[in-house]
Amino acid sequence: MAPRANWKGFLRLSLVTCPVALYPATSDTEKVSFNQINRKTGHRIKYAKVDADTGEEVAAEDIMKGYKVDTDTYIEVSKDELDDIALESTRTIEIDEFVPKTDIDNRYLIRPYYLVPDGKVGHDAFAVIRETIRSMNKVAIGRLVLTNREHIIALEPLDKGLMGTLLRYPYEVRSEKEYFEDIQDVKITRDMLDLARHIVEQKSGSFEPGQFEDRYESALIELINQKRNGLPIAKAAPKSSGNVINLMDALKRSLAGEKQSAPSAAKVTEKATDKAKGKKPRKAAAGQREMLLPISGSGKRATRQQPKQDTKKAEKPARAPLRSKKAG
Structure with missing residues (x-):
């Protein structure tokens, strides 16, 4: 079954517009996952939302958000207040500018998506936008709203479609200076x-992801x-700490x-x-x-x-x- 689109809307370059759908480019569903169970009964562990002081379970309608400003002091914010300031989704990715790919620091990259035409119409306009980006050998920078938050997205051609990568804002990236200042020269x-x-x-060689194994x-x-x-489980051999030797050696x-x-x-x-x-x-x-x-x-x-x-x-x-x- 094909994955569901995370977002549907329009891609626009000036007056050229086409309907598009945004799909996640990665997935963790194939990884082994575990449940937490009760060792004595074998039953699943269920989590409940409880009051930290009374220990009593709290109904969903009685739960609101709060911003912690001090110990046991919160600024309460209601759902209506959050809805009032939420960005209205224009359902449009407006391309604002084109930049060299080398200008984007890897620390700003969040996650990749696939952008494809949505439906049977708009394929011509999509191809025009895609090939324009490809011919410029640059990355298109736009914005889109996901879950009430506006995100920066970098678009680049990938085969017949577009790959869109969400980018972090500057305040989300830590400066390296505070970590590197104690490194000796x-x-x-x-x-x-x-x-x-x-x-x-x-x-040295070429990068081929298929050669790597998730051990x-x-x-x-x-x-x-x-x-x-019902086979016996062998204990792992103790790991060797290794000997400290001369760097040249x-x-x-x-x-x-x-x-x-x-x-x-x-x-x-x-x-x-x-x-x-x-x-x-x-x-x-x-x-x-x-x-x-x-x-x-x-x-x-x-x-x-x-x-x-x-x-x-x-x-x-x-x-x-x-x-x-x-x-x-």
């Missing part, structure tokens, strides 16, 4: 730099499958180790051939749905239902706990 010898460069050269995710899946099948050992683990010429040639033929790299690890073992006697995956004795490990994810506060 040290002199590095040329020999050390040469050794480090050789290590970098040995490790913790794989370990979680293996653990769950072992427990489902460490660089030399690192370089020697990289040379020994460097791929053979045949493997490099084979990889280049596959890439030239258009073969896609194999995924390092399948997702949760592919790797969890099916339940015996059915074609369903373990993400749906567990045997009775393992019910504690297969329930749907619980919502994040809501922490009680005196106001808000």
